[in-house]
Amino acid sequence: MNEEIVRRLKEAVGEQHVLTGEKETAPFLIDWTKRFKGKAVVVRPGSTEEVSRVLKIANETKTPVVPQAGATTLTGGSIPDASGRAILLSVSRLNKVEDIDTANDTVTVGAGVILENLHKAVEEKGRFFPLSFAAKGSAEIGGALATNAGGTAVLRYGNMRDLCLGLEVVLPDGRVITALNGLRKDNTGYDLKQLFIGSEGTLGVITRAVLKLYPLPKGRQTALVGVASPEAAVELLRRTRNEAGPYLTGFELMQAKCLIRVHEQLPDIGLPGPVDDCPWWVLVEVSCSADNGPNLESILGDAFEAGEVANAYLAQSLKDSVAFWSIRESIPDADARVGNNLHNDVSLKIALIPEFLSVTVKRLREAYPWLDPSLYGHLGDGNIHFNIGSIPYNLAFENEEGIRKITYEEVVKRNGSISAEHGIGQLKREHFLQLKNPIELELMQRISRAIDPNGIMNPGKLLPDRE
Numbered sequence: 026m027n028e029e030i031v032r033r034l035k036e037a038v039g040e041q042h043v044l045t046g047e048k049e050t051a052p053f054l055i056d057w058t059k060r061f062k063g064k065a066v067v068v069r070p071g072s073t074e075e076v077s078r079v080l081k082i083a084n085e086t087k088t089p090v091v092p093q094a095g096a097t098t099l100t101g102g103s104i105p106d107a108s109g110r111a112i113l114l115s116v117s118r119l120n121k122v123e124d125i126d127t128a129n130d131t132v133t134v135g136a137g138v139i140l141e142n143l144h145k146a147v148e149e150k151g152r153f154f155p156l157s158f159a160a161k162g163s164a165e166i167g168g169a170l171a172t173n174a175g176g177t178a179v180l181r182y183g184n185m186r187d188l189c190l191g192l193e194v195v196l197p198d199g200r201v202i203t204a205l206n207g208l209r210k211d212n213t214g215y216d217l218k219q220l221f222i223g224s225e226g227t228l229g230v231i232t233r234a235v236l237k238l239y240p241l242p243k244g245r246q247t248a249l250v251g252v253a254s255p256e257a258a259v260e261l262l263r264r265t266r267n268e269a270g271p272y273l274t275g276f277e278l279m280q281a282k283c284l285i286r287v288h289e290q291l292p293d294i295g296l297p298g299p300v301d302d303c304p305w306w307v308l309v310e311v312s313c314s315a316d317n318g319p320n321l322e323s324i325l326g327d328a329f330e331a332g333e334v335a336n337a338y339l340a341q342s343l344k345d346s347v348a349f350w351s352i353r354e355s356i357p358d359a360d361a362r363v364g365n366n367l368h369n370d371v372s373l374k375i376a377l378i379p380e381f382l383s384v385t386v387k388r389l390r391e392a393y394p395w396l397d398p399s400l401y402g403h404l405g406d407g408n409i410h411f412n413i414g415s416i417p418y419n420l421a422f423e424n425e426e427g428i429r430k431i432t433y434e435e436v437v438k439r440n441g442s443i444s445a446e447h448g449i450g451q452l453k454r455e456h457f458l459q460l461k462n463p464i465e466l467e468l469m470q471r472i473s474r475a476i477d478p479n480g481i482m483n484p485g486k487l488l489p490d491r492e
């Protein structure tokens with residue numbers, strides 16, 4: 026990168042927060058899957074004002090900017106290309122939990138706050154922030170907003186779009202929108218924050234947010250439930266939803282082999298008992314803010330009588346419940362240890378999922394007999410991580426195009442989405458551009474041009490290249 030730009034960036038944020046050497050920039054330039062690698066100058070502003078200065082410099086010099094928070098996205102969205110032209114703007118120093126308002130039930134938080142740290146901070150005040158997923162120890166609020174993250178409690182509390190009441194955003198020209206009033210009702214025109222949520226860093230840099238809080242659940246009942254098929258899991262979901270109503274918080278479907286692999290690869294994570302007697306398992310959680318909520322044991326008892334459930338382990342303590350979630354959350358790590366797989370993050374109407382799974386796996390197996398799918402996900406949200414591995418693992422990657430083609434054909438046939446929560450990034454850009462409704466795509470491009478006329482924000486991700 027031009028030395029004059031580097032000099033100006035150092036002036037804007039302080040010399041020690043501009044990293045240029047190969048060794049010091051390396052940790053920022055590779056993603057969680059180790060698939061995407063890039064080259065860039067890394068800039069670490071410590072305030073909104075400093076972010077604004079950096080974007081002004083970038084805009085004036087037409088230098089690409091790649092926003093990065095925790096770098097856990099599975100789509101390569103926060104990794105620059107290999108040209109070395111870009112500024113990687115890390116928001117990790119914007120890491121203050123600023124204001125926990127227990128009357129308004131909101132928290133004002135910096136974009137660089139790690140999700141798990143936010144959980145701890147609000148719990149100390151008796152409050153609960155429901156967004157949670159396996160990467161919570163590294164993912165940061167700015168990244169979670171920019172990808173509209175979902176996770177394991179969307180069923181009850183919604184995704185980041187539902188959990189956010191306000192944003193502070195630095196626009197590509199350095200101007201700052203501060204909309205942090207924390208109101209639950211505000212009908213003064215377009216809801217602009219929703220444009221930035223899920224925009225994957227293509228419209229501006231999110232620096233702060235106001236998020237919704239909830240009372241800490243008093244009762245929490247968790248069970249690992251063995252079922253014969255995804256069809257049986259859908260029946261169990263229907264029953265649990267009818268009986269537990271809004272108290273149903275989590276409903277995760279997993280192949281038995283995913284649980285077994287977790288224990289094999291991460292022996293410290295124990296299973297509650299044998300799981301090879303059922304091909305599929307459901308992690309179900311019911312939680313409520315009073316002690317007299319629905320009774321999961323009796324719901325499961327009725328399901329057993331009705332033949333929907335074949336086996337079940339009920340958590341006897343909070344410790345058990347945490348252990349059950351730890352099994353679910355360790356599946357991506359366990360898969361990565363056996364060589365990783367092609368991540369797919371699809372959503373469909375819930376009733377269509379069992380048929381989608383059997384038809385698509387059958388088609389894939391006919392074409393690629395060696396494949397080794399790792400199927401799990403947020404069944405209660407209609408979202409399945411349809412991850413395709415292989416033995417040996419490189420075969421799946423060598424046949425990526427064909428595997429994705431079959432998978433997405435089956436998704437599109439059923440009017441589903443190729444990205445339920447991970448976003449598009451670099452990984453799915455070509456497929457997204459082919460499959461998205463052309464009118465919607467055109468509107469997205471127009472919005473991007475209106476807000477970012479110089480096309481500096483996260484080029485090569487989500488949208489087509491500018492001419």
Ligand SMILES: Cc1cc2nc3c(=O)[nH]c(=O)nc-3n(C[C@H](O)[C@H](O)[C@H](O)COP(=O)(O)OP(=O)(O)OC[C@H]3O[C@@H](n4cnc5c(N)ncnc54)[C@H](O)[C@@H]3O)c2cc1C
Nearest residue numbers: 094095096097098102158165167168169171174175226231
């Ligand atoms: C093991 C594992 C499990 C996961 N499970 C889930 C899950 O259940 N649900 C789910 O939704 N996701 C899941 N993810 C994906 C990922 O963790 C989420 O997408 C997360 O929200 C990304 O946050 P991050 O801070 O790591 O963002 P990054 O990876 O740093 O960035 C993600 C995107 O947001 C942009 N961005 C980052 N910060 C900003 C900002 N301040 N302003 C503007 N744009 C910005 C980046 O340019 C990039 O496009 C999982 C990932 C892993 C590794």
